[in-house]
Amino acid sequence: GDQVEQSPSALSLHEGTGSALRCNFTTTMRAVQWFQQNSRGSLINLFYLASGTKENGRLKSTFNSKESYSTLHIRDAQLEDSGTYFCAAEPYPGWQLIFGSGTQLTVMP
Amino acid sequence: DMKVTQMPRYLIKRMGENVLLECGQDMSHETMYWYRQDPGLGLQLIYISYDVDSNSEGDIPKGYRVSRKKREHFSLILDSAKTNQTSVYFCASRKTGAGNTLYFGEGSRLIVV
Numbered sequence: 001g002d003q004v005e006q007s008p009s010a011l012s013l014h015e016g017t018g019s020a021l022r023c024n025f026t027t028t029m030r031a032v033q034w035f036q037q038n039s040r041g042s043l044i045n046l047f048y049l050a051s052g053t054k055e056n057g058r059l060k061s062t063f064n065s066k067e068s069y070s071t072l073h074i075r076d077a078q079l080e081d082s083g084t085y086f087c088a089a090e091p092y093p094g095w096q097l098i099f100g101s102g103t104q105l106t107v108m109p
Numbered sequence: 110d111m112k113v114t115q116m117p118r119y120l121i122k123r124m125g126e127n128v129l130l131e132c133g134q135d136m137s138h139e140t141m142y143w144y145r146q147d148p149g150l151g152l153q154l155i156y157i158s159y160d161v162d163s164n165s166e167g168d169i170p171k172g173y174r175v176s177r178k179k180r181e182h183f184s185l186i187l188d189s190a191k192t193n194q195t196s197v198y199f200c201a202s203r204k205t206g207a208g209n210t211l212y213f214g215e216g217s218r219l220i221v222v
Contacts, residue, residue: 006151030207031207031208033210033211035213040215041197041215041216042213042215042216043199043201043213043216045210045211045212045213048208048209048210050207050208086151086152088152088211095140095157095159095203095205096154096157096167097142097154097211098154099144099151099152099153100151101149101150101151102151
């Protein structure tokens with residue numbers, strides 16, 4: 001079965017609001033990365049976490065290995081935040097990355 | 110400049126033709142990946158390479174093969190392309206070891222008719 005379950009699959013936000021995206025893992029993961037895929041299709045690395053929480057501007061991400069989940073919080077959403085967000089997790093052993101199916105975020109004026 | 114470069118960016122091929130997708134990186138990363146992305150399926154791992162001539166199958170290797178003769182280059186080859194291989198292919202690289210982020214190329218859109 002799928003090792004990385006990402007939710008929601010789609011999300012609409014008005015500018016200035018916020019929400020959270022989540023990835024649940026069915027096996028123990030060593031680390032997680034979050035990516036944004038923009039309108040041109042480029043995949044941009046947002047965070048790499050082996051544990052704990054990281055923050056960058058309006059984005060904050062948490063990885064809880066013991067409880068097998070990771071979250072990405074977006075606050076004060078802007079139009080340019082629109083795109084598809086993917087989590088990707090590293091299972092033990094090896095260096096593979098397993099991707100979630102993505103969250104398509106639309107930010108509306 | 111830290112970059113992963115994919116060539117070609119767009120390609121149309123007839124069923125049965127051979128396809129070569131090339132990927133280069135200028136960061137001396139040991140580990141490189143080929144993924145394909147289809148709508149609703151996220152990114153699926155085709156092959157992973159741990160260094161020159163050290164390649165392993167990913168989740169969907171059937172119909173593909175790879176070549177890594179130099180650390181900087183990782184090629185994806187489709188011998189006799191099929192219509193269901195129409196997709197966007199992404200190459201990525203990272204330095205081996207914990208704590209190292211993944212860098213993606215811009216993608217190669219392949220259409221097999």
